[in-house]
Amino acid sequence: MDLPNAQQQLKFLKNIQLILQSGSFSSTYKFALLISLSRLAIEKGEDSGGSLSLEYTDIAEKFVELYWKQVVPYVFNDEGQLILNQNNGKQATIVNRIIELRQNYSSLGLLRRDSAVWLRLLKDVAERVKNMPVRKLQNLNGQNFEFLYHLEHCGKQLILLPQVIYCLRQFSEIIEELCQKRWIDYIRKNSSNAPILNQLPNLEQFMFEPSRNQLNAVANVLVELQDCKCFYCNKSMRKGNYAVDHFIPWSMYPSDTGHNFVLADSSCNSKKSNLLASDEFLHKWHERNEEQDLIIVDRISVLGFLTDKDRSHKIADWAYKKANQDNYILWGLTI
Ligand SMILES: [Zn+2]
Structure with a gap:
């Protein structure tokens, strides 16, 4: 073709x-x-x-x-x-x-x-x-x-x-x-x-955009899943000092899917902003979704989000391929 x-x-x-x-x-x-x-x-x-x-x-x-x-x-x-x-x-x-x-x-x-x-x-x-x-x-x-x-x-x-x-x-x-x-x-x-x-x-x-209430409810689930540590830098987070991050940025794909959410401390969240995260995090995100698929499906879908791991991964494939092709900057802890 x-x-x-x-x-x-x-x-x-x-x-x-x-x-x-x-x-x-x-x-x-x-x-x-x-x-x-x-x-x-x-x-x-x-x-x-x-x-x-x-x-x-x-x-x-x-x-x-x-x-x-x-x-x-x-x-x-x-x-x-x-x-x-x-x-x-x-x-x-x-x-x-x-x-x-x-x-x-x-x-x-x-x-x-x-x-x-x-x-x-x-x-x-x-x-x-x-x-x-x-x-x-x-x-x-x-x-x-x-x-x-x-x-x-x-x-x-x-x-x-x-x-x-x-x-x-x-x-x-x-x-x-x-x-x-x-x-x-x-x-x-x-x-x-x-x-x-x-x-x-x-x-x-x-x-x-998703409502504040919905995102707060997602945060409560993720706090448990991530043991209250930042998805990116892995440091312990204080209560209230974190935010739900769209792993594939909202600016690229403006629809919420359950597996796309991770919890990040305010510092990582604001630095990552609307960038894609570097490959090591992509790898970590895939692993997280494989390991915790059932919990995510069970607990985030009731909050009203579509939770379909394969779809989320397909969206990520698209996003990273596009980033590579169009030379997007990837965000990592070293930059
Ligand atoms: Zn962090």
Whole structure:
């Protein structure tokens, strides 16, 4: 299979820009779809230049993860609360389903464990995704513009076109950032969200980043797993003087997976910042995940995070390969 050349890669980026600029957006589904495809390309794809079939339920799972966070009611001024409207008219259907389920399940982890309800949800969301954003994303001013995927006739799968996986993996950070920015803009411009937006200075954090409470709960698990020692320098940590670190930095892959968390003292955490850690730590992280897989799955998934070791490792493979290829600086204790 041929890898896309420089010109084809540039064309791909321009096309992404084009659909984000010129496409009509009646809801936020299209942003969710692009982000989902980009994350799935990292988790399931290869850099071979080949195509990839995706099940609609895989995409549905990503949708649920993205919206689960955003349907938390935002309380403003003690006067009331409001859930962000993700649609031009009434609230988007998928969002309504998730709002309903949030009333019975305090975390995504607990919902996943109730497999009958979880599978039913994935099936319904998959159906919606297939009939709405998947049909609309590649439609520009009424013209079908098939540059990302092809729809299989029996309708079970979406096939990412040859070379698209490569480009999505190559440019996922740009795509994530563009989509998040546009998504936030959409929410801000939607007049039904106006009452809360003045009260919500950091919409980005509210919509996409993990909550402080969730991370504190993760910290409590990791304190035990790491015997209260810093993952990087191995020194004992005092209570309160540590932070949950995304081993693969959030800036590279902005989605939380349970195995990606390590606990670091404040000093290592701030020095590592959004860099990748050096190879010795990559090795240590792999070992930690192999040895403590069961505990991580058991205790971090209930906090609402996806915990799938193989997926986390696939994301790391992608990140380190990219770092090597693009000459990213790796962080180690010696620098
Ligand atoms: Zn340290």
